[in-house]
Amino acid sequence: MYRLHPCRDCRRRFFGSFVAVRLRSCDDFNPDRKLRHFDRKQERELAGFEESMALRGIWQLQKLIVSYCDWGGSSRGIRAFMETHLPSFKEKNPQLEVVTELIRGQHPHLKGYYKNHNQRVICVKNLSPEEILLHSTRLRNALGRKVIKLRTRHVTKHPSVQGTWNTQLKF
Secondary structure, three states, X not given: OEEOOOOOOOEEEEEOOEEXXXXXXXXXXXXXXXXXXXXXXXXXXHOOOOOOOOXXXXXXXXXXXXXXXXXXXXXXXXXXXXXXXXXXXXXXXXXXXXXXXXXXXXXXXXXXXXXXXXXXXXXXXXXXXXXXXXXXXXXXXXXXXXXXXXXXXOOOOOOOOOOOOOOOOOO
């Protein structure tokens, strides 16, 4: 049975100038599905589970450089991070090369080198060790792709001939 349906889980069939959709999984659709997913995600975060990001099973972050100053006050948090959190971070991520770099008179920063030859730099000036750990895990989890600013909110390969839909549309 084919009829028009907006669900993305359904199989799409093209007939002439309109799209017919075969209803496959919408009969047993549960409206609480997203809420259950959110609850599971929240449980994982509360349990301390850190999601790992890899592209096709390969970690994208190759090298993490921790730059700090041994004298400056803005490096106080990163020095505490290196004493408390950095050894356990190295143990949890054996695929990652972690290098500490002493740069006197400069603000501390984290620099990540990725497999696609991109790098990201995060300034960690005056941050606590927990916040620096959060930034380092975000660098590890990132894919290393460049951030592209979108010109429009609607991005598609085949733009609509009729124009994009908006809420001010009146018939």
